[in-house]
Amino acid sequence: MGGGVTQATVLVLGLDNSGKSSLLNALRPPEQRASLTVPTVAHKQDQFQSGGVSFSAWDVSGASRMRALWERHYRYANAVIFVVDAADHLRLVVAREELELMLAHPDMFGRRVPLLVLANKSDASHALSATHVAAALGLERIADKPWHICACSALTGSGLADGIAWLARQLREQRSNK
Template sequence: MGLFDKLAGWLGLKKKEVNVLCLGLDNSGKTTIINRLKPSNAQTQDIVPTIGFSIEKFKTSSLSFTVFDMSGQGRYRNLWEHYYKEGQAIIFVVDSGDKLRMVVAKEELDTLLNHPDVKHRRIPLLFFANKMDVRDALSSVKVSQLLCLENIKDKPWHIWYITAPVHSEIYIRNKGEIYMNK
């Protein structure tokens, strides 16, 4: 069973076709993570920053995923809200090594959670605390505290810590830890 199948199971997604929004600040690793979730023959070797958004489609044994990889650059974040209605799950990626921008990530998360197209839906949220290999990176517990994830009571959510180097594959360890195999 692939990672997307496991994600779908955890997120409680039963539909055959699933739309996933991938959000987070610029340089958090969204595109790299999405690229590594694809089958190896569909992965790209060169990762470039997303301008606006890109759409990736994956098929697993039981589901078809459409992933909206939304740019995290400040000038493009206003585009996110135009896709909230389409999303059946949200992946929110944070750079756990970028302590200074954690406040901005929190503000963007609050904006997302309070948007009318998200606020009253029980949309599942998966948080990736990325770049855990960076010196002095925040733990997933600290990231969870800084984002105030414990205050999310009306949506299922989970946080996984991850390191997503460009040339690797993603695997899940016990207790939701994800690791990359080069």
């Protein structure tokens, strides 16, 4: 494939209130951003472009009763953005459990699906650093996928460009290696 745009389906997962919808809103062009984001019920699709990749993003609810919906999307995912509230220390254990369940699922295990972990709300005074969030999630144990973590703020947009640029590079490399 020449210099065309790479198409990719990305799942945007994480616990409720981690900032998934706000993050996707921040990735829209300024004139398309909503002034108010509301929690996702079930799932919704969004689009954004970065680094020569056109992303079709599935924002899937992180409410405990809705997390079973996540697995319906796994086999179609080219990448995963896992959003964690870096300021919510108590729920990091739950986030880790959900991440481990996703990674162990038959539709995900062994696939080289790039995993971008966004430590959102990193601008909060009591937020953990990206390094601490990575340790809390056990990211160093992930051997079958390229992964990257970055601190970000969905409200200010800081840190998002670096993470999305990494993800776009991973997806372009995967396509060129096929």
